[in-house]
Amino acid sequence: MTLTQLRYLVAIADSGLNITAAAERVHATQPGLSRQLKQLEDQLGFLLFARRGRSLESITAGGERVLTHARRMLSEADNIRAYAANARGDHRGRLVLVTTHTQARYVLPVAITGVTRDFPEVSVDLQPAADGEVLSHLASGHADLAVISTAGEIPQGGLAVPLFRWRRVLLVRSTHALAGLDRAPTLAELARHPLVSYESSNRPESSLHRTFTAAGFEPQLAMTARDADVIKTYVRAGLGVGVLAEMAVSAREDADLRVLPAPLQMPECVAWAVLPRERVLRDYALALLHTLAPQLDRHDLRRAIDGHIEPTWPTPPSWAELSQSITT
Amino acid sequence: MTLTQLRYLVAIADSGLNITAAAERVHATQPGLSRQLKQLEDQLGFLLFARRGRSLESITAGGERVLTHARRMLSEADNIRAYAANARGDHRGRLVLVTTHTQARYVLPVAITGVTRDFPEVSVDLQPAADGEVLSHLASGHADLAVISTAGEIPQGGLAVPLFRWRRVLLVRSTHALAGLDRAPTLAELARHPLVSYESSNRPESSLHRTFTAAGFEPQLAMTARDADVIKTYVRAGLGVGVLAEMAVSAREDADLRVLPAPLQMPECVAWAVLPRERVLRDYALALLHTLAPQLDRHDLRRAIDGHIEPTWPTPPSWAELSQSITT
DNA sequence: CGCGTTTACGTCGTTCGTAACGATA
DNA sequence: TATCGTTACGAACGACGTAAACGCG
Numbered sequence: 001m002t003l004t005q006l007r008y009l010v011a012i013a014d015s016g017l018n019i020t021a022a023a024e025r026v027h028a029t030q031p032g033l034s035r036q037l038k039q040l041e042d043q044l045g046f047l048l049f050a051r052r053g054r055s056l057e058s059i060t061a062g063g064e065r066v067l068t069h070a071r072r073m074l075s076e077a078d079n080i081r082a083y084a085a086n087a088r089g090d091h092r093g094r095l096v097l098v099t100t101h102t103q104a105r106y107v108l109p110v111a112i113t114g115v116t117r118d119f120p121e122v123s124v125d126l127q128p129a130a131d132g133e134v135l136s137h138l139a140s141g142h143a144d145l146a147v148i149s150t151a152g153e154i155p156q157g158g159l160a161v162p163l164f165r166w167r168r169v170l171l172v173r174s175t176h177a178l179a180g181l182d183r184a185p186t187l188a189e190l191a192r193h194p195l196v197s198y199e200s201s202n203r204p205e206s207s208l209h210r211t212f213t214a215a216g217f218e219p220q221l222a223m224t225a226r227d228a229d230v231i232k233t234y235v236r237a238g239l240g241v242g243v244l245a246e247m248a249v250s251a252r253e254d255a256d257l258r259v260l261p262a263p264l265q266m267p268e269c270v271a272w273a274v275l276p277r278e279r280v281l282r283d284y285a286l287a288l289l290h291t292l293a294p295q296l297d298r299h300d301l302r303r304a305i306d307g308h309i310e311p312t313w314p315t316p317p318s319w320a321e322l323s324q325s326i327t328t
Numbered sequence: 329m330t331l332t333q334l335r336y337l338v339a340i341a342d343s344g345l346n347i348t349a350a351a352e353r354v355h356a357t358q359p360g361l362s363r364q365l366k367q368l369e370d371q372l373g374f375l376l377f378a379r380r381g382r383s384l385e386s387i388t389a390g391g392e393r394v395l396t397h398a399r400r401m402l403s404e405a406d407n408i409r410a411y412a413a414n415a416r417g418d419h420r421g422r423l424v425l426v427t428t429h430t431q432a433r434y435v436l437p438v439a440i441t442g443v444t445r446d447f448p449e450v451s452v453d454l455q456p457a458a459d460g461e462v463l464s465h466l467a468s469g470h471a472d473l474a475v476i477s478t479a480g481e482i483p484q485g486g487l488a489v490p491l492f493r494w495r496r497v498l499l500v501r502s503t504h505a506l507a508g509l510d511r512a513p514t515l516a517e518l519a520r521h522p523l524v525s526y527e528s529s530n531r532p533e534s535s536l537h538r539t540f541t542a543a544g545f546e547p548q549l550a551m552t553a554r555d556a557d558v559i560k561t562y563v564r565a566g567l568g569v570g571v572l573a574e575m576a577v578s579a580r581e582d583a584d585l586r587v588l589p590a591p592l593q594m595p596e597c598v599a600w601a602v603l604p605r606e607r608v609l610r611d612y613a614l615a616l617l618h619t620l621a622p623q624l625d626r627h628d629l630r631r632a633i634d635g636h637i638e639p640t641w642p643t644p645p646s647w648a649e650l651s652q653s654i655t656t
Numbered sequence: 657c658g659c660g661t662t663t664a665c666g667t668c669g670t671t672c673g674t675a676a677c678g679a680t681a
Numbered sequence: 682t683a684t685c686g687t688t689a690c691g692a693a694c695g696a697c698g699t700a701a702a703c704g705c706g
Contacts, residue, residue, distance in 0.1 A: 001405060003331055004671090020685060029673055034686060036671090044408070045416035053680055054686045062415050066408050073404045076397045077329060080372070083397070087390050088373035332696090348660060357698055362661060364696085381705055382661045 003077060005040040006070040008033045009048065013067055017049065017056035075141060075279065082280040091284055092121040098129050098137040099147040101227045102198075103271065106247040108147065110326050111291040119284040130226055131200035138276055144285050146274040147292070149245070151207035151267045158274040159305060163292045166269050166319040168208075168262040169249055171235050171242030176258070178241065184261040187215045194222035194240035196231050201243070208243065211266050232257070245269070247319055270316060281305050294325055331405060333368040334398040336361045337376065341395055345377065345384040403469065403607065410608040420449040423613055426457050426465040427475040429555045430526075431599065434575040436475065438654050439619040447612040458554055459528035466604055472613050474602040475620070477573070479535035479595045486602040487633060490644040491620045494597050496536075496590040497577055499563050499570030504586070506569065512589040515543045522550035522568035524559050529571070536571065539594050560585070573597070575647055598644060609633050622653055 011022035012033065019037070023030040041048050048063035049056040059067065085093065095115065099108065104126055112124050129137050131148070135157045138146040146158070154160050170185070172178050178185055178193065191212060195201075201208040202224055212219040222240040225231050228248035235242035235257060242257075249259050273289055275281060281289075286305075290298050295317055304311050317325070339350035340361065347365070351358040369376050376391035377384040387395065413421065423443065427436065432454055440452050457465050459476070463485045466474040474486070482488050498513070500506050506513055506521065519540060523529075529536040530552055540547040550568040553559050556576035563570040563585060570585075577587055601617055603609060609617075614633075618626050623645055632639050645653070 001331070001408065003329070018685080030686075031674085031688085032672060035688095038687090044412040045418070046412065051686095054678080055680080055684095056686090062411070065411055069404045069408045069411070073401045076401045076404070080329065080394050080397045083390070083393055084372040084374065090373070346660080358660080359662075359699090360697060363663095366662090379661095382703080383659095383705085384661090 001040065001043060002036075003073070005036045006073060008036050009040065009063075009067065009070055010074060012037065012049075012056070013059060013063075017058070019056070071141070079278075079280040082282055086280070086283050091119045091282070093282055093284070094123050094125055095145070095282070095285055095288065096125045096127060096143045097145050097147065097288075098127040098134050098143040100131055100134060100149070101128055102245050102248050103147045103149075104128055105228060106245075107271070107292075111288055114291050115284055115288045118287060122284045128226075131198070132203075135274065138274055141276065144276070144279070144281065145289065147271060148274060149269045149271045151269045155272050155274050158276050159308070159310065161273045161275070161289065161293055161296070161301070161304075162313050162316040163271045163273055164316045164319045164322040166246050166271060168243055168266050168269075169246045170260040170262055171232065171244060171249060171254065172258050172260065173236065173238055174256070174258055176238075176241070178260060179258040181260060184263055187212060187217055187263045187265055190241065190263055191217040191219065194220045195243050196223045196225075196234045196240045197221060197243040198228075198231070199224045199226045207267050207269070211263075215265060247323075271319075275305060277308060291326065292322075294322075329368065329371060330364075331401070333364045334401060336364050337368060337391075337395065337398055338402060340365065340377075340384070341387060341391075345386070347384070399469070407606075407608040410610055414608070414611050419447045419610070419612055421610055421612070422451050422453055423473070423610070423616065424453045424455060424471045425473050425475065425616075426455040426462050426471040428459055428462060428477070429456055430573050430576050431475045431477075432456055433556060434573075434578075435599070435620075439616055442619050443612055443616045446615060450612045456554075459526065460531075463602065466602055469604065472604070472607070472609065473617065475599060476602060477597045477599045479597045483600050483602050486604050487636070487638065489601045489603070489617065489621055489624070489629070489632075490641050491599045491601055492644045492647045492650040494574050494599060494647040496571055496594050496597075497574045498588040498590055499560065499572060499577060499582065500586050500588065501564065501566055502584070502586055504566075504569070506588060507586040509588060512591055515540060515545055515591045515593055518569065518591055519545040519547065522548045523571050524551045524553075524562045524568045525549060525571040526556075526559070527552045527554045535595050535597070539591075543593060575651075599647075603633060605636060619654065620650075622650075 007026060008022065011026045012019055015022040015025060019033050020030045023033045037048065044066065046062050047060055048066060050058045050060055097108070108126070115122060116124060127137060127143060134146050134148045135155060137143055139157050147163070148155055149166070170178070178189070197208060200206050201221060203209065209219060223234055228244050231242050231244055232254065243262065273292060286298065286302060289301060290296070293316070295314065300311065335354060336350065339354045340347055343350040343353060347361050348358045351361045365376065372394065374390050375388055376394060378386045378388055425436070436454070443450060444452060455465060455471060462474050462476045463483060465471055467485050475491070476483055477494070498506070498518070506517070525536060528534050529549060531537065537547060551562055556572050559570050559572055560582065571590065601620060614626065614630060617629060618624070621644070623642065628639065
């Protein structure tokens with residue numbers, strides 16, 4: 001049993017049982033993989049894949065089992081390599097982020113720009129995902145860091161680091177009935193108008209939905225989208241009142257629209273960075289994290305990550321405070 | 329980075345930084361290990377060991393870090409091999425048990441005999457340990473299964489499987505003042521006599537100590553030992569009242585001594601098997617466990633171990649019931 | 657001078673890629 | 682017939698053990 005054999009095994013499993021495609025993925029030839037797979041099966045004494053004719057039909061139960069152990073071994077091997085790269089100051093590599101559209105579009109740009117400036121040999125891979133899918137992407141092990149928001153709870157599935165607090169704002173056309181208001185509308189006032197908001201607001205357990213129903217109202221969601229820019233477009237088209245994160249509105253770009261604070265009952269949200277457990281973080285990933293959470297000490301962060309401990313974090317700054325300190 | 333290199337690295341660390349001894353351990357030559365270590369260090373880009381002259385002086389911080397990841401990788405490799413051996417019905421191997429003297433001497437023999445009968449190619453390695461050290465031996469990863477008793481709490485550090493309930497008994501010479509009693513003495517009566525018991529009774533948090541002090545008495549421990557046979561010897565010598573586990577007294581062997589039940593306030597204990605987490609159990613280890621816990625379904629056990637879930641176990645049988653069912 | 661590590665050298669085993677072959681839909 | 686996996690072959694690489702050299706106590 002060699003690491004190469006296990007790497008090939010995982011590649012085959014991840015390529016839909018297509019050995020040719022797997023060979024491509026690991027930069028080797030197809031006969032090489034075939035041979036190593038056969039040798040591994042011979043040594044273990046049972047088939048890892050069920051064959052139909054000559055091609056692989058499905059993974060056997062034993063193969064599934066071996067696969068999970070193999071994945072752990074390979075991820076530990078990656079950990080050693082990552083640690084070594086940090087130790088020798090080698091900052092080449094990839095940084096895979098998985099996050100929602102709003103974070104990707106409005107929060108991360110400055111932070112990522114900083115990383116690519118300080119670590120020019122890093123290629124950042126920004127994976128967009130729906131609200132509920134971010135953490136499952138992280139759990140699958142293909143991402144180094146997730147950024148996600150919650151209204152209260154601490155995200156599970158990794159080490160959660162609080163970044164900043166933010167509130168929702170309302171966005172309306174200047175001709176809209178609410179445009180003249182110089183205060184936050186009440187929930188009752190807002191409930192009379194069709195809303196345009198994030199896709200996740202459709203779910204009954206979303207904080208928007210819960211806030212309305214707790215007060216005895218039913219939100220009218222005229223339209224939902226993952227993408228804040230799409231929401232703005234439909235607000236401009238007069239479809240309804242935009243309900244989105246304060247990070248997503250810009251005084252310059254959205255000067256044609258009126259911005260109102262959301263009703264006070266709508267809870268404050270917290271944006272979190274979530275790091276996979278048992279995974280060594282590259283220095284540039286830590287740098288990104290530190291840009292997003294400058295209030296936290298770099299070495300405390302490193303200790304929390306390496307020691308797999310969950311510290312009691314201080315209350316994160318508001319988005320206004322954070323964006324202030326990032327740009328200056 | 330190869331598995332061989334990591335195996336060598338661990339061997340060197342476990343041999344007190346003596347490469348020659350490590351080579352012996354892994355059945356290879358010393359220059360081979362030296363070379364692989366050097367190559368690993370070259371590839372990682374930093375020293376794993378600090379040198380003084382030519383010999384290894386200490387592990388570096390980086391070396392320590394790499395070592396922990398390497399150990400995990402190797403243990404996962406062992407898991408794959410163990411799973412494969414099970415799958416192909418290969419029942420050769422070692423079974424390392426760590427436990428206290430009483431279990432080793434009075435409880436495990438029948439169970440181990442059963443294993444060596446059903447699995448003649450297994451060599452059982454019974455590691456004796458003091459009460460408090462059993463679980464740390466297990467945690468170090470050198471044992472497959474620990475057997476230990478507690479008075480109430482569930483043992484930590486692995487998947488704990490309850491085996492049986494047992495009580496303490498008193499052992500006295502026939503000439504002893506308590507010998508004529510046909511009931512359990514009260515705590516007050518017992519407190520007047522010097523006691524001979526297990527070493528762990530010295531600790532103030534031991535259940536014996538706690539029981540006495542809770543009733544306002546102070547136990548007089550004339551002598552303590554890890555070994556039940558030693559305790560009996562000193563009881564025969566008239567040193568005091570033996571307080572030991574009911575499993576340790578035999579109607580035949582101890583016919584010259586009087587056996588009394590312990591005071592009712594002394595709590596019932598539970599013997600547990602503790603299995604290391606994240607470790608594939610060989611079939612013969614499961615067989616041993618099943619002999620010790622016949623009330624539990626074999627497949628439930630396998631599922632609990634493989635799935636790393638902690639089921640709510642049924643109340644275990646008493647030692648009398650268990651020893652009955654084992655021998656028949 | 658003994659112990660332990662490093663270096664040098666020759667051999668052996670293994671892996672790899674290319675190319676030809678076989679099976680399947 | 683196109684696609685995908687297996688088998689065959691030769692070259693290159695790497696690992697290993699033996700033997701000798703080197704440092705240190």
